[in-house]
Amino acid sequence: MKKQVSIGLIGFGLSLGVQAAELDGKWVLQDAGNTQATLDEAVEKVAQEMNFFIRALARPVLKKQTQICESWTFGVQADQFQWQCDDAEMDEIPLTAQGEVVEVDEEGVEISGTFQQTDDAVVIVLESERGKRTSTWQKVSDHELLYTVKLESEKLPTPLTWTLNYQKD
Numbered sequence: 001m002k003k004q005v006s007i008g009l010i011g012f013g014l015s016l017g018v019q020a021a022e023l024d025g026k027w028v029l030q031d032a033g034n035t036q037a038t039l040d041e042a043v044e045k046v047a048q049e050m051n052f053f054i055r056a057l058a059r060p061v062l063k064k065q066t067q068i069c070e071s072w073t074f075g076v077q078a079d080q081f082q083w084q085c086d087d088a089e090m091d092e093i094p095l096t097a098q099g100e101v102v103e104v105d106e107e108g109v110e111i112s113g114t115f116q117q118t119d120d121a122v123v124i125v126l127e128s129e130r131g132k133r134t135s136t137w138q139k140v141s142d143h144e145l146l147y148t149v150k151l152e153s154e155k156l157p158t159p160l161t162w163t164l165n166y167q168k169d
Helices: 018-023 032-047 052-065
Strands: 025-029 071-077 080-085 091-094 098-104 110-117 121-128 131-141 144-152 160-168
Antiparallel strands (some): 025 071, 025 160, 071 080, 080 091, 110 121, 131 144
16 A cells, blocks of 8 residues: 555444445546546635645645545455555555554555445545544446545644545446
């Protein structure tokens, strides 16, 4: 996993295995023309709450964390949930992960992960000393998926949050 910031925990009930497979396949970003504006608005909302002198430094760092995925691909292999942004390397997390270390990044920082799911959503929480990243993929219908990200850190006055819409490919 190549996540630099991990995210906040959303309370969802855990049931293993079968339901995660309902996201299987590829999902493609919808309304791509408004995507950058959505992310810029989320960054600006957080930046405006920062000290005036820090804003200029914080904006580029926050924008770096708002990666746009043109597509998501999901799958379940054995006891692992897998997700992939565009053509990046496939990420995976055990279906039973509840806060244990799931990766050590390129700088040696340990990242712990939690896998949760409900009837209509999969939630991955990644957390390190840098903060938390909660990624929620909520299936709205057989053909529509909402992807919501929430970044939390001691360095942010409020969480950085955004939601994008995807359609089944």
